[in-house]
Amino acid sequence: MRFSDPVSTVIPGLHGRVLGVLARTDRALTGRAVAGLLHTPGSASGVQKVLDDLVKSGVVTAEPAGRARLYTLNREHVAYSAIDQLARLREILLDRIRAEVKTWQLPAQAVWLFGSSARSDGGVDSDLDLLIVRPDHVNDSDPRWLEQLDTLAAHASTWAGNSCEVVEYSAHEIRDLVERGERLATELRRDAIPITGTTPHRTLTRKAG
Incomplete structure (x- = not known):
């Protein structure tokens, strides 16, 4: 896309x-x-x-x-x-991603679109970048969680025609990004588009968590 x-x-x-x-x-x-x-x-x-x-x-x-x-x-x-x-292909794609994430056995705290696909400056060779915020109580090695991520990446890539890159952080790691003033937190706060769960603005502030 x-x-x-x-x-x-x-x-x-x-x-x-x-x-x-x-x-x-x-x-x-x-x-x-x-x-x-x-x-x-x-x-x-x-x-x-x-x-x-x-x-x-x-x-x-x-x-x-x-x-x-x-x-x-x-x-x-x-x-x-x-x-x-x-003209609404991106919105239709986000609706599909949202619908799939809502079926997850282990719900994500948030799913955001970020990078060039969120800024609308990406071409057909650009990646579809998704950031998943994992709840702290979910183990990052839980097979159910990993299967959800892999399935979403495969489906999103098929739907969009772009390679889907999933970046995952726990809620605690997101708070650390904010506290350290990492550039990624600033970029996400500026560009990320919420698909489901808590919004970037609410999550990526020093008041969060």
């Missing part, structure tokens, strides 16, 4: 990136504004050609606004639901 441009996972090139921009907003945008919102830059002429193509197909509508034209995704088009699903 391209975490920065999920639509491009299935619709490669500038067409997918332009559709991704339009799918993320209800506002009408000029071609210049669309080009400015691309995660990976595209030429103004290239963006305009893509918009013209999408208008011809009816997927995008265009309205005059002075000397410019304003573009919006046509949400009545039969293709809209598919485009919307593609």
Whole structure:
């Protein structure tokens, strides 16, 4: 999956990136504004050609606004639901991970997405990074716990198409990271996205624990 441009996972090139921009907003945008919102830059002429193509197909509508034209995704088009699903691939992936974690025999204290996949700046070769906070009463060598981690990593990798890297800390180890002022704690507090359990902000403060 391209975490920065999920639509491009299935619709490669500038067409997918332009559709991704339009799918993320209800506002009408000029071609210049669309080009400015691309995660990976595209030429103004290239963006305009893509918009013209999408208008011809009816997927995008265009309205005059002075000397410019304003573009919006046509949400009545039969293709809209598919485009919307593609734009929400990361959210759909997190929903699947959340659903699996809720079935665990040994519940995690928290599961967070972090790294480039959380910052939405990762490409198809980027890892899907998950941080699991293990409750202190669960032994890190418990076969049931280890099986849960391995199964989640395998499933998440299959769902996303990216290699899934699971990083595990006990709740006590997380508190130690915070107390020592480790860089990882700062990065997690800034970038991590909660999937289930306690949030990064609540967990990664000196008041936690």
